[in-house]
Amino acid sequence: MENVQQLRMKIRANEFTKPTTGYGMDRLQANVVILPKKYAYDFLLFSIRNPKPCPILEITDAGSPYIKKYSDDIIDIRTDVPKYRVFKNGELVDEPLDIKDIWQDDFVTFLLGCSFxxxxxxxxxxxxxxxxxxxxxxxxxxxxxxxxxxxxxxxxxxxxxxxxxxxxxxxxxxxxxxxxxxxxxxxxxxxxxxxxxxxxxxxxxxxxxxxxxxxxxxxxxxxxxPQVAVLNSKPEIMITHAPGHMLITDYPTAKLAR
Amino acid sequence: MENVQQLRMKIRANEFTKPTTGYGMDRLQANVVILPKKYAYDFLLFSIRNPKPCPILEITDAGSPYIKKYSDDIIDIRTDVPKYRVFKNGELVDEPLDIKDIWQDDFVTFLLGCSFxxxxxxxxxxxxxxxxxxxxxxxxxxxxxxxxxxxxxxxxxxxxxxxxxxxxxxxxxxxxxxxxxxxxxxxxxxxxxxxxxxxxxxxxxxxxxxxxxxxxxxxxxxxxxPQVAVLNSKPEIMITHAPGHMLITDYPTAKLAR
Structure with missing residues (x-):
């Protein structure tokens, strides 16, 4: 198998757009939820109150699309997920391959653990x-x-x-x-x-x-x-990975084991 | 030793005002941080980014002094800590035995794990x-x-x-x-x-x-x-337990072990 950096470059170039189950197998995979800052506290509270479905891995500062914590190079959350879902007022409106054009300065990105x-x-x-x-x-x-x-x-x-x-x-x-x-x-x-x-x-x-x-x-x-829980409240915008199309990090799975 | 409910009643009546190390030994003890809601997101973010010093156990809804999660009866956070510290603008101003008179509708209570x-x-x-x-x-x-x-x-x-x-x-x-x-x-x-x-x-x-x-x-x-981290930013008010004077819950320590 190609290494995880090569896979990320393919994802960034929109050449890999499939579910990630079975890929990048020895690395941490993550659920992605992107919300305007005004929803961030309630989302965080929801995650902490529901730790089994919502194990929090990372939270970015508002507006920053870059994630350094689980990667050797820098992950750009606008391009490094194979497929996204964009929801407006609780409705799915698009499934783009990147979100460069719709990025907002008030977006906070949450990475949550994934069973993959x-x-x-x-x-x-x-x-x-x-x-x-x-x-x-x-x-x-x-x-x-x-x-x-x-x-x-x-x-x-x-x-x-x-x-x-x-x-x-x-x-x-x-x-x-x-x-x-x-x-x-x-x-x-x-x-x-x-x-x-x-x-x-x-x-x-x-x-x-x-x-x-x-x-x-x-x-x-x-x-x-958490996607379903947030959608129930119909936020004006939420962006997630498409189900099964996770963010693949560089972080070795073994380091997560307790 | 008396049971933990009896100890809590003594604490509630301001009859037990000592450090809790060595007391309620088979039950979860917790650090307490109380802040106005407007600081809650940054405090939560700080805690998640620093999980070793800040293991989050519970977060209340704003204004509610009651905690049910780790207790058979209901904990009242205004009375059930042996001794409190009240900080205003980063300065320690009082060490009361309860905080009934200074409770605010916008207070959010954070319980964090304790090595006791x-x-x-x-x-x-x-x-x-x-x-x-x-x-x-x-x-x-x-x-x-x-x-x-x-x-x-x-x-x-x-x-x-x-x-x-x-x-x-x-x-x-x-x-x-x-x-x-x-x-x-x-x-x-x-x-x-x-x-x-x-x-x-x-x-x-x-x-x-x-x-x-x-x-x-x-x-x-x-x-x-986290107390020290918050005080560095001089919030108009923060209330904590006095160092060593923890909240004792009813939750068996054994249930926390992994």
Missing amino acids: TFENELINNGIPLKHINQEKNVAMYITNIETEPAGSFRGKQVVSMRPFHYSLIPRVVEITSRFPSAHGSPIHIGDPNQIGIKDIHSPDFGDPIDIAEDEVPVFWACGVT | TFENELINNGIPLKHINQEKNVAMYITNIETEPAGSFRGKQVVSMRPFHYSLIPRVVEITSRFPSAHGSPIHIGDPNQIGIKDIHSPDFGDPIDIAEDEVPVFWACGVT
């Missing part, structure tokens, strides 16, 4: 990930679990789901619990109905994946949760 | 804590380590120091690293000069403690750090 970060560790442990093997985006669902509100931000928790052979479940919990900054241990194991998922074959985001007779679905808190 | 939380675990492991055995407050020092600034908040990192027999040091690191929400592992072990502490016999806060020939001083990030 621990997928490499699962693979290193000999635990297969079906969605990667099938070259799909991970399946994501809106649950009936309420988040803890903050200001006007509130909503249901979103989860990502991965099916595993029943014999692997304890080890999957062990491994992922070592990465609290990447959503950590699962929030649910087994019956999707328990957390309000009516049809496991129809994810709300990402691609469906089949679950074999001897497999169990495992659910992790997902970084799409 | 892991002291019980050290004792359970047969590791003696000299300052508790000598009925002293822990020794705290301002170092030469810069914090990561946020808004107008900046300053040097404050540490707490505990001396241990050299043979115990690795185990002390192991145990405390399991409590990231109580400052976690030490930030320095050994020579105080390396982190800018000129005179180990003269702490900036708390009580001095002697270090024997076969003992090594171990330093942890301290929750007084």
Whole structure:
């Protein structure tokens, strides 16, 4: 595989526009939420009150598009995400490949942990990930679990789901619990109905994946949760990564493990 | 020992006004910072950028003095801290036993983790804590380590120091690293000069403690750090616990361990 800097250059040049699951596997991947400064406190409060879906990695000063914390070179948040989503007043209005033309001086960028970060560790442990093997985006669902509100931000928790052979479940919990900054241990194991998922074959985001007779679905808190919570309050503008199209940093996954 | 609810009632009635080290030992203890809402975002940003000195436990909605998250009954932050400090424009103006008369509708309360939380675990492991055995407050020092600034908040990192027999040091690191929400592992072990502490016999806060020939001083990030950082920007009002006089919650320490 090409190295992560080469991959970033391709993303910056809009030559890589796919979901990042399976790419940059030994590096921290991040959810991106960009909001005007006036929403930043409530968003931060929401994140701290809901640490499983919203593990905060970095917050920029207002107006600065540059991120140095998790990279050897400087990440430019306006260009270094494979695909963005632009929401106005709660509605998706565009899915651009960069946001140079719409950058604002009052934008604050939040990086939040992503479960793609621990997928490499699962693979290193000999635990297969079906969605990667099938070259799909991970399946994501809106649950009936309420988040803890903050200001006007509130909503249901979103989860990502991965099916595993029943014999692997304890080890999957062990491994992922070592990465609290990447959503950590699962929030649910087994019956999707328990957390309000009516049809496991129809994810709300990402691609469906089949679950074999001897497999169990495992659910992790997902970084799409804060996007949904913010959209419920219809801010005049919010920019995020497109689901599954994460920011890939240079930060080694191993350094995040506890 | 009396139970933690009885102790809280004594604190509420201003009958217990001492440092809390050695009390409520199996329960989460917390640093308290109370600021007007307009400072809350920068304080939160500062805390997230400096997680070792500022592990955030809870943030209240503006104006609410009640905390439910870590207690069976409801904590009233205006009365349930043994002793407070009131700062105006960066100057200490009062050390009251409650703050009922000066409570404001725009006050936001931050609870931050405290190293007293892991002291019980050290004792359970047969590791003696000299300052508790000598009925002293822990020794705290301002170092030469810069914090990561946020808004107008900046300053040097404050540490707490505990001396241990050299043979115990690795185990002390192991145990405390399991409590990231109580400052976690030490930030320095050994020579105080390396982190800018000129005179180990003269702490900036708390009580001095002697270090024997076969003992090594171990330093942890301290929750007084954010107080110092905020005071550097001279807010019109800030209220904190008096150093060492922490909020004792009902939350079992064991539930915090990772």
